[in-house]
Amino acid sequence: MIPILFAMPGNEAFTLHLDRAISCEVGQMEMRRFPDGETYVRLQSQVHGRDVIFVCTLDHPDEKAMALYLAARTARELGARRVGLIAPYLAYMRQDARFKEGEGITSAHFAAFLSDFLDWLVTVDPHLHRHHKLNEIYSIPTKVVHAAAAIGDWIAEHVENPVIIGPDAESEQWASRVAKAVRCPYVVLEKTRKGDHEVEVSALDAAHWKGGTPVLVDDITSTAQTMIAAVAKLKEAGLPAPVCISVHPVFAGSAYQDLLDAGVAKVVSCNTITHPTNSVDVAEAIAIAAVELMSILPINT
Numbered sequence: 110m111i112p113i114l115f116a117m118p119g120n121e122a123f124t125l126h127l128d129r130a131i132s133c134e135v136g137q138m139e140m141r142r143f144p145d146g147e148t149y150v151r152l153q154s155q156v157h158g159r160d161v162i163f164v165c166t167l168d169h170p171d172e173k174a175m176a177l178y179l180a181a182r183t184a185r186e187l188g189a190r191r192v193g194l195i196a197p198y199l200a201y202m203r204q205d206a207r208f209k210e211g212e213g214i215t216s217a218h219f220a221a222f223l224s225d226f227l228d229w230l231v232t233v234d235p236h237l238h239r240h241h242k243l244n245e246i247y248s249i250p251t252k253v254v255h256a257a258a259a260i261g262d263w264i265a266e267h268v269e270n271p272v273i274i275g276p277d278a279e280s281e282q283w284a285s286r287v288a289k290a291v292r293c294p295y296v297v298l299e300k301t302r303k304g305d306h307e308v309e310v311s312a313l314d315a316a317h318w319k320g321g322t323p324v325l326v327d328d329i330t331s332t333a334q335t336m337i338a339a340v341a342k343l344k345e346a347g348l349p350a351p352v353c354i355s356v357h358p359v360f361a362g363s364a365y366q367d368l369l370d371a372g373v374a375k376v377v378s379c380n381t382i383t384h385p386t387n388s389v390d391v392a393e394a395i396a397i398a399a400v401e402l403m404s405i406l407p408i409n410t
């Protein structure tokens with residue numbers, strides 16, 4: 110039987126994009142909150158003996174994780190042969206070390222949590238820094254989709270003479286991939302973080318970049334403070350207003366408006382998290398990755 114795809118609340122539009130690329134059925138599910146805040150789950154489509162795929166991007170993960178857990182456990186209880194997750198954005202990846210005494214390495218804890226009730230996982234550009242591969246912390250098969258090619262296609266079509274700029278050292282892996290896809294130069298700035306809402310970015314020597322259009326590329330834009338600090342340095346260097354591209358547009362609180370107010374030319378993002386800036390579609394690449402991963406898995410993982 111063909112796989113059945115369930116959209117967790119808020120993921121319906123992205124699931125329809127996937128449905129066009131995967132030969133599958135889109136399942137029906139009822140999910141709601143009881144008055145006391147507990148989650149009610151009912152899978153209205155038959156899952157017995159079938160591959161079940163849940164689609165759930167994991168921004169605001171604490172609000173979504175329990176519902177996902179209950180839905181996946183319900184599918185397994187009802188006889189699903191395998192239960193997988195397509196999570197365009199994978200949360201809890203940045204705390205990949207114990208930076209202060211008493212902290213936990215929550216990226217590993219969250220990985221253990223998901224690995225306990227899922228058979229496989231597909232995601233887009235997880236924030237891998239001290240962990241180099243997902244299988245260092247996930248005990249289930251995983252597949253990572255890189256957005257660089259799709260971002261490169263968008264830049265090639267919409268930006269004249271682009272110069273890719275990574276706002277900090279951690280962004281180099283994304284900036285370099287995008288620059289390679291576009292076949293244009295790139296540079297990476299240095300960042301000093303002074304708190305969750307305060308960062309400082311190194312000065313930029315713009316002598317070699319005159320005449321180019323700066324394109325800031327990063328994987329996650331949360332508070333946008335890193336991007337905003339980089340925008341300020343570009344202005345100081347006499348470069349034009351940049352295009353800002355984020356793989357995962359988290360945009361916590363007023364971050365999106367703050368970035369616009371900083372004086373950018375345009376803000377663009379991939380559709381890993383629904384946001385008005387979504388201009389780069391990664392659904393087809395995710396669908397291909399999911400099909401490839403399912404094809405090599407045993408029935409009982």
